[in-house]
Amino acid sequence: MKKTLLILLAIFLTTSIFTSCDKDNPQLLSDFVIGTWQSQVVDLGDVDTDIYFLVDIEANYYTLSMTDGVNTVEIPQAGYVVDNDANTIEIDQPQFPDDEPSDETVLFTVTWVEGQNTMLWTPIEGSDAPSLQWTRGD
Numbered sequence: 328m329k330k331t332l333l334i335l336l337a338i339f340l341t342t343s344i345f346t347s348c349d350k351d352n353p354q355l356l357s358d359f360v361i362g363t364w365q366s367q368v369v370d371l372g373d374v375d376t377d378i379y380f381l382v383d384i385e386a387n388y389y390t391l392s393m394t395d396g397v398n399t400v401e402i403p404q405a406g407y408v409v410d411n412d413a414n415t416i417e418i419d420q421p422q423f424p425d426d427e428p429s430d431e432t433v434l435f436t437v438t439w440v441e442g443q444n445t446m447l448w449t450p451i452e453g454s455d456a457p458s459l460q461w462t463r464g465d
Contacts, residue, residue: 354441357409360384360416364446364461380459391421400424414438416448435459 366380381392381399384407391402405419413436420431433456435448444463450456 355409355411356414356416356437356439357411359439359441360409360437360446361386363464365464367460367462369457369459381464382461389418415451 361384363381363383366382368377369380371378376395379394379396381394383390388404388406390404393400393402402421402423405421407416407418409416415434416437417432417434420429420433422428433454434451435456436451437446437448439446446461448459448461450458
């Protein structure tokens with residue numbers, strides 16, 4: 328009987344050691360951002376209609392579109408870099424229609440909660456980019 332209990336205890340301990348749980352492997356921001364997202368209404372200043380951004384984020388690039396719900400303008404693909412430790416995303420400046428191409432980037436702090444379908448991008452100093460509240464659309 329003692330031998331059987333010791334064997335069962337050894338099996339239990341071995342199983343416990345080699346079994347991982349989700350909390351041991353938290354989701355990274357770089358994985359969380361992948362997908363399709365829609366912003367809240369964005370104030371573009373000189374535009375009288377409600378404008379939303381739609382973004383499709385892939386592993387190394389993003390595709391941004393602007394829409395008023397009827398008309399959609401797609402912006403050329405651009406790159407981005409996520410810093411998982413700092414909870415930031417740095418995006419290549421989108422090339423909006425009628426704007427000159429730019430090599431500049433925009434750095435945002437990202438507020439997010441694992442398992443949620445929203446995130447907030449807050450621009451970091453010196454940027455005229457708006458804060459963006461994103462909701463997952465896929």
